[in-house]
Amino acid sequence: MAASNFLFVSADAALITDLAWQVYREGHDVRYYIEAESDRDIGDGFVPKTDDWREDVEWADVVVFDDIWVGSDIGTGALAEELRADGKAVVGGTPTTDRLEEDRGYAMEVLEDHGVATVDHHEFHDFDAGIEFVRENPAAYVIKPLGEVQNVKRLLYVGNEDDGSDVVDVLQAYRKAWGHRMKGFQLQRKVDGVEVAICGFFNGERFVEPVNVNFEHKKLFPGNVGPSTGEMGTSMFWTGRTELFEATLGKLEGWLAAEGYVGSIDLNCIVSDSGIAPLEFTPRFGYPTIALQEEGFESPTGRFFDDLAHGRDPDLRVHRGFQVGVRVVLPPFPFDDERTYDENSRNAAVVFQTPDRDGIHLEDAKRVFSGDTPSGAGRAADGQWRVAGESGMPIVVTGKGETMAAARRQCYDRIDDIVIPNSYYRDDIGERWIEGDGDRLQAWGYLEGPR
Incomplete structure (x- = not known):
């Protein structure tokens, strides 16, 4: 296909850098806007930037929003809806689909309205009321913050x-420490089983096949211990419309079409031999999930998103096997401590011991060139990779193979060839599948395995 003009918009933190870089490397024209001042250097030297995304809307053939947040409020769905009404091709949600993530109670109502059974859950906007409820209804619960503070992932408590x-x-404890910001929370009955997410790309009318099955690893340390983070790594594969899909996201296909949703949507679940318990939606790209999904694309990424945004039926060819992605992080991640970040991480070098960059994906990174190098040189030039932003998440490293074990080996072999002082990562991504989760899901009839 001819080159298209892609405008990537981060209306809050910079998240979509790697996808923008991939599309740029395929020969498309790219402009990337980042709202958060602290993140403005992310992606420098990799992709061309813009200071005013609205000025570039007319230039763009495709506009891509990376999240639901505009600062501390949801809002990219409204922006995407506005642009679609003006005839633009947009990857992004709607005000209603944004609400699926921001308002957990509403998300459960949508599932129930479409015949999907949900876990017992209750919302509270008063700590005393929630405490009294637990005392009157003793059981194990999961605390899930509502609204903007849910982005502080360590507040989720199981x-x-x-x-x-x-x-x-x-x-x-939260009442004392977070009462000024935590305006509400959901108590969800704890369910035991295999945690698995089903993810699909939606073109405004229907889901694109194949669909994606992924397994998140949110705790900081191996063995699933420590504070919750946004994500430390993911394992995945691609498959057809399995029972897990048809019993969950598949039931929302008509509803999403009526909304005009375009993009990735993910539903995390707990699955057992007694059924499927949906937990939460991600009505946007997942991070680092999208980097790992890109790694699995065997058809051009830019063409796929151009087709998706224009409501066409994309030809999505993917890796037939398993994939593993690992987030490599730096102090003080997942916490905020400017002094620690300045002393250990800011502007740190990312050193590669081989010339191979396969499986290396951007998060909070920039590229510095010696001398005067035009921004367009970033397609081929290498330069010095450096840590950017303030979050301490410079790169994601991925691997793939015919088996989960082979995918793990490739991923961790690639990590061994990278030196970032003071970095750390989980070394057990993908092990849950090998140790029995895969056997259980297939025995219960929810999955067919990779296609």
Whole structure:
């Protein structure tokens, strides 16, 4: 296809850098806007930037929004809807689909309205009311913050005590420490089983096949311990419209079409031999999920998103096997401590011990060239990779193979060839599948395995 003009918009933090870089490397014209001042250097030297995305809307053939947030408020769905009304091709949601992530109670209502059974859940906007509920209904619960503060991932708490006493203790602590910001929370009954997410790309009318099955690893340390993070790594594969898909996202196909949704949508679930329990939506790209999905694309990424945004039926060819992605991070991740970041991470070098860059994906990184190098030289030039932004998440490293074990080996072999002082990462991404999650899901009839 002829080159298209892609405008990537980060209306809050910079998240979509790697996808913009991939599309740029394929020969398309790219402009990237970042709203957050602290993130403005992310992607420098990799993709061309713009200071005013609205000025570039007429130039763009495709506009891509990376998240639902505009600062501390949801809002990219409204922006995307406005642009579509003006005839623009947009990858992004709607005000209603944005609400699926921001308002967890509403998300459960949508599922229930379309015949999807949900976990027992209750919303509270008062800590005392939530504490009283747990005391009157003792059980193990998951605390999920509502609204903007849900982006502080370490506030998600999974209860361990059958009487809910630990949940009461945590809510009392949150009331003191976070009462000024945490305006509400959901208590969701804890369910045991295999945690798995089903993800599909939607073109405004229907889901594109194949669909994606992925397994998130949110805790900081191996063995799934430590504070919750946005994500430390993901394993995945591609498949057809399995029972897991048809029983969840598949039931929302007509609703999403009526909304005019375009883009990636993911539903995380707990699955057991007794059924499927949906947990939460991601009505946008997942991070680092999208980097790992890109790695699996065997058809051009730019063409896929151009077709998706224009409502065409994309030809999506993908890796027939398994994929593993690992987020490599730096202090003080996942916490905020400017002094620690300045001392250990800011502007740190990312050193590659081989010339191979396969499986290396951008997060909070920039590229610095010696001398005067025009921005367009970033298609082929290498330069010095440096840490950018303030979050301490410079890169994601991926691998793929016919088996999960082979994908893990390739991924971690690539990490071994990278030197970033003070960096750390989980070394167990993908092990849950090997140790039995895959066997259980297939025995229960929810998955067919990779196609």
